[in-house]
Amino acid sequence: MHPDRKTPEKIDRWLFFIIFTLIGTLIAGSIFAFYQRQYRDFQDRVALEGQLILENQERLVNLRFDSIAADTSYLTGFHCLEIAEATGDYSGVEKDFLSFSAAKKDFDQMRFIDNSGMEIVRVNSRNGITEAVPRDELQNKSNRYYVIEGMKLSQGEIYVSPLDLNIERGEVENPRIPMIRFVSPVYVNQERVGLIVINYRASQMLESLESFGTQTQGRFLLLNREGYYLASPDDEEEWGFMYPDGKLKRYSLTDPENWKPIYSNETYLHESTDGIILSRIIRPLSRIGNDEYYWYAVNIIPKRQMTENTRSLVLQLFLLGAFLFILSAAPAWGLSKVFIRRRRLKRELYYSANYDELTSLPNRHLFNDRLEQALYHTKRYNHKGVLFFLDLDGFKSVNDRYGHERGDELLKLVGKRLKIGIRASDTVARFGGDEFVILVPVEQKFEGMKILASKLIEVISHPFALTGAEVSIGVSIGIRIFFDEDAETILNDADEAMYKAKSAGKGRYSIFGE
Numbered sequence: 001m002h003p004d005r006k007t008p009e010k011i012d013r014w015l016f017f018i019i020f021t022l023i024g025t026l027i028a029g030s031i032f033a034f035y036q037r038q039y040r041d042f043q044d045r046v047a048l049e050g051q052l053i054l055e056n057q058e059r060l061v062n063l064r065f066d067s068i069a070a071d072t073s074y075l076t077g078f079h080c081l082e083i084a085e086a087t088g089d090y091s092g093v094e095k096d097f098l099s100f101s102a103a104k105k106d107f108d109q110m111r112f113i114d115n116s117g118m119e120i121v122r123v124n125s126r127n128g129i130t131e132a133v134p135r136d137e138l139q140n141k142s143n144r145y146y147v148i149e150g151m152k153l154s155q156g157e158i159y160v161s162p163l164d165l166n167i168e169r170g171e172v173e174n175p176r177i178p179m180i181r182f183v184s185p186v187y188v189n190q191e192r193v194g195l196i197v198i199n200y201r202a203s204q205m206l207e208s209l210e211s212f213g214t215q216t217q218g219r220f221l222l223l224n225r226e227g228y229y230l231a232s233p234d235d236e237e238e239w240g241f242m243y244p245d246g247k248l249k250r251y252s253l254t255d256p257e258n259w260k261p262i263y264s265n266e267t268y269l270h271e272s273t274d275g276i277i278l279s280r281i282i283r284p285l286s287r288i289g290n291d292e293y294y295w296y297a298v299n300i301i302p303k304r305q306m307t308e309n310t311r312s313l314v315l316q317l318f319l320l321g322a323f324l325f326i327l328s329a330a331p332a333w334g335l336s337k338v339f340i341r342r343r344r345l346k347r348e349l350y351y352s353a354n355y356d357e358l359t360s361l362p363n364r365h366l367f368n369d370r371l372e373q374a375l376y377h378t379k380r381y382n383h384k385g386v387l388f389f390l391d392l393d394g395f396k397s398v399n400d401r402y403g404h405e406r407g408d409e410l411l412k413l414v415g416k417r418l419k420i421g422i423r424a425s426d427t428v429a430r431f432g433g434d435e436f437v438i439l440v441p442v443e444q445k446f447e448g449m450k451i452l453a454s455k456l457i458e459v460i461s462h463p464f465a466l467t468g469a470e471v472s473i474g475v476s477i478g479i480r481i482f483f484d485e486d487a488e489t490i491l492n493d494a495d496e497a498m499y500k501a502k503s504a505g506k507g508r509y510s511i512f513g514e
Contacts, residue, residue: 045345047269047276050218050299052349054267054280057209057297059353059365065284067432068200069158071104072182075196081112085188090121094132097123102130103396108166108179109199115151115192117142139169150183150195159183160285160293163202163230165242172242178202178230206231209297218276218301227252227259230295251298262296275302287488356430358408359415367429367437371487374441384483386449388438389494390418390456393474393506395434406466410473413464421459422452437494453477453509461507476502477509 080092090112097110101123112121119138124131141147146161153159161181166173182198210220210231222231227250229237240246252259258277261268268279279298283291354366362370374385392414399407411434418428418436427439438456440449460475478498482490493512501510 046301047271047278049345049349050276050278050301051267051269051280052353054278054297054299056349056353058280058282060208061205061282061284061295062287063364063432064205065160066287068182068198069160069285069288071100072158072184072196072198073156075100075110075198076184076186081186081193082188085193093121094123097121098130098132101125106201106204107198108177108201109197111197111199112186112194113141113147113150113197114194116140117144117147120194146181146183146197147195150185150197153183153185155185155187155192157184158288160290162224163295165239166199176239178206218299221251221296221298221300223251223262223296223298225294225296226250227263227296262298275300275304277301356415359412359430361415361419361436362427362429364429364431367427367431367439368487370427370439370441371490374439375482375484375487375490377441378482379484383442384481385442386440387480387482387490387494388440388449388453388456388509389431389478389480389491389498390436390438391476391498391502392434392436392460393476393502395473398471398473402466402469402471406469406471409466410464410471413466414460414473417459418456421456437491449479449481449511450509453479457507457509474507476506479509479511481511 078093078096080096084090084093093112097112101107101110102125104125107125109125110121110123111119114120118140119133122133122138124133146159149159149161159182161179161183163178163180166177166179178201180200180202182200184196185192186194186196206222209222219233220231221229224230224241226241228241229239229249229251232238237249240249252263258268258270261270262277262279265279266281268277270277277298277300279296281294282297283294285291285293354363355361356363371387377383378385395407395410398410411430414436415428415430418438422428422438422440425441427441429437429439431437440452456477457475460473463470463472476498478494478496478501480490480494480497497510497512501508504510
């Protein structure tokens with residue numbers, strides 16, 4: 001070969017090698033940077049999902065506790081208790097307790113306990129069977145802590161016990177039944193005559209919380225104030241404080257490094273090479289002014305789990321590096337897929353947090369936000385608003401006769417009719433069960449709300465065509481005109497007016513204060 005030709009050939013080879021190396025380095029660096037970015041985005045998304053899930057868990061608990069506290073307060077005012085105290089005949093109380101307990105699937109026990117701590121009426125509900133306990137099997141509970149605490153309460157106050165396991169005749173019941181007791185005193189003629197005690201079976205609530213937690217494919221824990229496990233993937237860890245040999249089964253001892261910030265902060269997020277730890281303090285009684293009753297919801301997502309979830313991404317990036325010039329559209333497609341999935345997830349989480357899954361109407365959380373906005377506008381612009389509280393008449397009988405599927409179908413149709421019957425500026429929401437609320441933010445004419453109430457009663461009174469059946473129901477409506485009151489007072493007053501309408505014969509409306 002000619003010497004003059006040899007040098008250029010060498011230069012060409014070196015230039016090719018340098019360019020190839022630079023391109024290879026650029027591709028490798030870009031792929032690595034892209035992978036790092038994608039992994040961080042995934043890590044952030046997991047953290048965001050976890051935070052939103054913890055918020056949803058708190059809302060779930062708050063809604064359940066609000067409902068049971070309202071039931072407890074309602075039971076203390078049972079007229080049959082006054083009659084029983086006067087006559088000594090508690091058969092009417094027992095009958096009402098049986099009906100009430102049958103409608104509440106997660107009430108394990110309903111009891112009336114007298115001032116001596118003796119059970120006077122007790123209704124048990126297990127495995128779909130609701131029955132009254134014979135008098136000779138009733139027990140004295142004067143030494144139980146929730147009775148002792150209940151005797152200290154003033155009229156209208158509610159004591160909520162810690163979440164623990166049910167104890168019968170001095171021993172933890174087996175299989176274990178997580179239990180919370182709601183206690184409130186009963187007063188007749190300004191004198192306390194005993195206590196209403198509701199044993200709330202918390203199993204379903206805990207299962208719902210755990211199902212939320214598993215959405216991030218992590219390890220969900222529910223801890224009490226001392227760091228004991230109330231819920232854990234490992235059953236052996238749970239309820240250590242209930243057993244003599246379980247005192248060391250505490251997250252506070254297992255992971256003291258993370259327990260300290262979890263214990264000290266309302267929310268906690270820690271990202272490390274080991275994974276992600278998220279926590280949130282759940283205060284079930286915050287809406288009734290008790291911030292000292294709380295749990296810790298913790299979600300632990302190990303790095304191993306996140307790495308497994310990103311294996312497909314690694315494969316995609318490998319193929320991208322091999323065919324970069326041919327498959328130039330692949331990176332854009334991969335990125336758009338990730339971000340579209342992320343936005344979709346956010347929308348789905350927002351919807352699940354603010355709308356009722358069955359009827360697609362706003363739920364209690366979103367309705368409360370809109371009520372607060374309406375109150376702000378009424379004060380600022382000096383006008384009034386109106387709240388309608390609706391309770392379906394006859395829904396339970398439809399549900400009992402045709403089953404829950406037809407009952408759910410009926411609730412959907414009711415929601416559609418109510419939505420059609422109001423203005424676009426009004427809000428109709430499902431408040432829970434067969435209760436709905438309608439918010440009219442601006443109401444200038446007093447007669448307008450009466451017309452709307454009559455219209456709603458008429459709309460609901462028309463027969464509903466269900467699958468395989470045609471049914472008719474009614475609705476009782478409580479109306480509350482508001483200006484500068486607080487949201488809780490407005491809701492309570494509307495609820496009271498609704499019960500007044502129902503007591504007057506159902507299928508009608510009642511205006512609070514009239």
